[in-house]
Amino acid sequence: MADWVLHVDMDQFIAAVEVLRRPELAGRPVIVGGRGDPTERAVVSTASYEARAFGIGSGMPLKIAARKAPEDAVFLPVDHDAYEAASHEVMSTLRALPGVVLEVIGWDECFLGVSVDDPEAVARSAQAAVLEATGLHCSVGIGDNKVRAKIATEFGKPRGVFRLTAENWFEVMGDKPTRDLWGVGPKISRRLAEHGIDTVRRLAEADREMLVGEFGPRMGVWYGELGEGRGPAVVDDTPWVARSHSRETTFQQNLTTEAEVEEALRELAGHAFDDCAAESRPVMRVHLKVRYAPFETKTFGRKLPAPTTDRDEVIAAAVELGKTLDRDREVRLLGVRAEMTMPDDGDPVERTPVRGRI
DNA sequence: TCTGGGGTCCTAGGACCC
């Protein structure tokens, strides 16, 4: 028996949930995003495979998607509650599989830790169980750590299974661009390319001191390991503890007056505070995010004198921070983030440099 | 062509202390 990490990823999750409750949409290009109005400022959350065939994808502005979409395309509003419910069903189905440890990493994906001889068999039974319970399809990546399992899933899509380990890492990934690695985005891949590192193999062979010099002691080391496909292998089922909550809004019409800005800040700060209060967690810091028209983002924050559970104090802090905004510029987006104190005033989990919930 | 909303973690630099 050996230890394996399985990464389960739902296929076109949001679009699939929508089609499930409106079977008449099956086979049509379905695009979910914003309030479902493609003339508004919003982006695509998920496009069905039929829509992707027209070049429509996640993160794309709805206006662009509308231009690419064929006549029979359907635009739908985001329905968080429906996806939350479907997600719960998927996760509890997987958690009930014998001998698995489950770590949720998003609405539509999770890691499973198993100790077996035949991980493919586990993957197939996971797919069958989820399909039976929810009517939804998923893909499964099998790896000897989380990094390889996560990347493997892409090769399994849709509805498939793929195994990626130390044995076939370079064969499968060696000639791929560094951008294909989990945790390497457009900026990092460009900086790597400036050092002549354009493939995963090159990254694996890169001089570690150069990486540390360029990216710092933690990220430099991490990127080097990523090139080799190394990474954490422990699947941890301890419940997630949020570190902060935020609320932000993009205005359909930019805000132009101070009164409008203050009103929006009160509203957002109140909601962000309420999200923290719902977990009985004091707020420690308040951050503001502002996007000035047309598209320049700034963030800044302030530590409160002491952790507080006073709603008005958090709102006042946000309003106070708002006074430092540039008065001569139109505000396109505002956000308030409330950073919470940790429940035991300590760090609940060992961190790794991969952003998010690895 | 026009760019959401919810998160996490890392780094650099300055202030301040001993």
Added chain:
DNA sequence: TCTGGGGTCCTAGGACCC
């Protein structure tokens, strides 16, 4: 007059992920 080295805390911003 010119100056150390180490540590911590804080702020601002960068980058990435789903």
